[in-house]
Amino acid sequence: DIQMTQSPSSLSASVGDRVTITCQASQDISNYLNWYQQKPGKAPKLLIYDASNLETGVPSRFSGSGSGTDFTFTISSLQPEDIATYYCQQYDNLPQYTFGQGTKLEIK
């Protein structure tokens, strides 16, 4: 099975900061990588699909990049409403999906 290593596990940043989260796959997954945002008590929300495509309606301050084994998720200017836990998720053609461990983002 493919393992996903997400870092950091937690992050504290100020409003307006640029925030970066990384996700590493245990083997080449091409661009089969999604990013989700989850707020307490809510279902996850898809932000980025296929590594770099912004889901409809998601603010453009969110972006994703990478391919192969190394991926990056970026918030260009942190807003108070971005406080949440973020997860990467890989998928293959079985289909089988694996989530990263999550990154809890807090306001400094």
Place this chain on the structure above:
Amino acid sequence: QVQLVQSGAEVKKPGASVKVSCKASGYTFTSYGISWVRQAPGQGLEWMGWISAYNGNTNYAQKLQGRVTMTTDTSTSTAYMELRSLRSDDTAVYYCARAEGSGSSLWGQGTMVTVSS
């Protein structure tokens, strides 16, 4: 309205089974699969498995093989997830999500399953 509506909270004893439903509306049910994801209290997301609503094909997480069964009823556009031989560490919120080939943009509201003696 495009939505997935899940059944209500459950409390089960260890060793029992639970069956959670997920009713789809507002889209062609058989055009997508359904994934099931769970989240233990204070923990991360765990993918449990996937079922094709078109032909019933399934793929389960290795960890749950033998204890989980996913089914669909196309006449009512409903997906089901049954988990057997429940243990305390199965206590979690269980989500269904529409599997769209890559990510899942449509999720159910979640169903809390508590396993306690």
